[in-house]
Amino acid sequence: MAKIEKVSPLAPASFPDIPAIKGVKFLTASAGLKYQGRSDVMLAILDPGTEIAGVFTSSSTRSSAVIDCEEKIHLKHSSSGAAIVVNSGNANAFTGSRGKVSVEAITSTVAEVLNIPRSRVFSSSTGVIGEELPHSLIIDALRKMVADKSTQDILEAAKAIMTTDTYPKGSVRKVLTDQGEITIVGIAKGSGMIAPNMATMLVYLFTDASVKKDALQSYLSKINERTFNSISVDGDTSTSDTVLIAATGKSGIRIEKNDKNFSQGLVSLMTDLAHQVVKDGEGASKFVEINIFNARNNTDAKAHAKSIANSPLVKTAIAGEDPNWGRIVMAIGKSGAQAERDKIKIFFGDILVAEDGWVAPNYSEELGAQYMKNTTIKISVDLGLGVANTTFWTCDFTNDYISINADYRS
């Protein structure tokens, strides 16, 4: 089985044109951790006054970098600068007490060279689990890149955090407020081990808006639930998932809690990045949107959506362009959430496939088979039980997924 090197067929045509955010500088370097001939360390330098919020993996075996971020994220801080440092190629997860040593060594170095407190340096590591991180390589690279002062654009930052990703992921939204325009930008990585409750997914968001720490955390946690926590590639959850948002305030425009425009802009940006992560799902050939309507409650809605999204039988049927709606019935049935057979309606796009506990009278296999040829597949299920709705995104399950993952380390 050989590694698949081609770019995902679902990749966007090009990386978007993302403007610089005042108060954020990116540096990248090649520390040679795993990959040759590409950058694998990214440093984002954040000006004094920046507020940072974050959400992290729920895994009980989460990495030392995640634990370190969690400890720092809610600390009160002076108006010093801050930094985010990320390496790809090694996750520094399940590396015992050495894991913590590496995190401290890296964040201390960043703190020293940028002259900021270590409590303001957030780090992430992504890649293989269980192998000691050769952090001296990263430290050497960090010292050199800061001495060189050659800043990069955000595209280079997006590239430096990639692992099995086949394309860099970035997005930008402009939000008009009463006081003027602010900008939110973001980069993401992640193509395997993607599941709700955070994935092998690293996401860094930056805005020039001025947002108080509590409000920033509230926006992030709430919107994360319906964006990055509503996607899945394989149902596996990483030890390292991290989403950080940094608000530099350099636009001079203050965003308060519950600002509709800011919220909408952030939802749109995070949804875009979440879709880009799914579209780079290992081996993906189809992008799948699952809508659950009229579930008894939100928990049930998400349970049904996840059960469909994570079912290998549903995902392989989609890969084979087989309108096998019986497998959707199976996935609803096994979810553990409430469903009544004869109230369920199933749709492919706008096509009513099943109702009254059976195939719909006007549905034909040809209609379904034709629909399945699309690259984006929308599956909707109306449970007819309550008023809770949810949307979830995933990809199909192809031979390439197996090939990529059966020899990831070889």
Added chain:
Amino acid sequence: MAKIEKVSPLAPASFPDIPAIKGVKFLTASAGLKYQGRSDVMLAILDPGTEIAGVFTSSSTRSSAVIDCEEKIHLKHSSSGAAIVVNSGNANAFTGSRGKVSVEAITSTVAEVLNIPRSRVFSSSTGVIGEELPHSLIIDALRKMVADKSTQDILEAAKAIMTTDTYPKGSVRKVLTDQGEITIVGIAKGSGMIAPNMATMLVYLFTDASVKKDALQSYLSKINERTFNSISVDGDTSTSDTVLIAATGKSGIRIEKNDKNFSQGLVSLMTDLAHQVVKDGEGASKFVEINIFNARNNTDAKAHAKSIANSPLVKTAIAGEDPNWGRIVMAIGKSGAQAERDKIKIFFGDILVAEDGWVAPNYSEELGAQYMKNTTIKISVDLGLGVANTTFWTCDFTNDYISINADYRS
């Protein structure tokens, strides 16, 4: 993508030599439901005095045959005979009100031709979901096979219930009691949509012991939990899963509740059949045993075991013979059950792989890689938190799984 026709490399060398059970007769026929040139209807005729117990899928979208069985299984009954009728090729699941009509038509026909009450006829259907069952084909076949009176051995019965199975599954155990020897035999089918809480799995067990109905149900429910509810192929749960046990009593030997010998015999038989189902997992190339030791409680133990067993990343690593224990750490972390990183011990067979939150000092990648070449892979996890243990069985996840399932219906 082409259907894989080869026999599973994990198949036993041959079907076991299974003696006839007094009071049980098998008939089979080709009704031509889906498959050509093979039998697809099985009828087991059970003598008067037979007690029957059953366990069924927990799916909320379970089939009409399952609902019909559930309604009958706890009914009091006269000493009339009984029957089990099974068809393969069509699951008669999610077929609306027609589903029930088909079940009634089939069970009524069996009741009529065998002159037994319809309440003593148990039926199962397995195959594609959502397509109307052409039950008249089955009824014609049933009338003909009963008129012909040409009984078959249990191997033919095992063959008639197969769908994507690559080999027939059967087992036998003899149990010595104070009063003499009794025999328990069984057949099973199922190779995809296999998951705990019952799978696309049909299992029929027969014994010449005399066991009261309540005791029989108690044995079955209890042992089912640690056998058929402790296996998984793809984590998907079928709408049709059924395990029935029929005790004809023809040996004249009475088995009471909590008989150790009978219980051990039944555990051994059901474990054997459960393993055979896993070993015919679609595309399987490795048989995987997962042992969880010292979990906080049984629920946690099973949650960890299932999380490892159902993880696509663990299963693909095993397919690739990659000793990627980091993915086991990930699966423990995402299970939702309690784990403390630094207390976890992970073993491949007898090889200690990880402890104290990291790779074990004496472990080497070469040791792990060598172990992964085995056909049977044992993964053990000691959580060091309590005294609850569990064992779970699954198979690996190969390209063939995708190929089989991406065009099951084409």
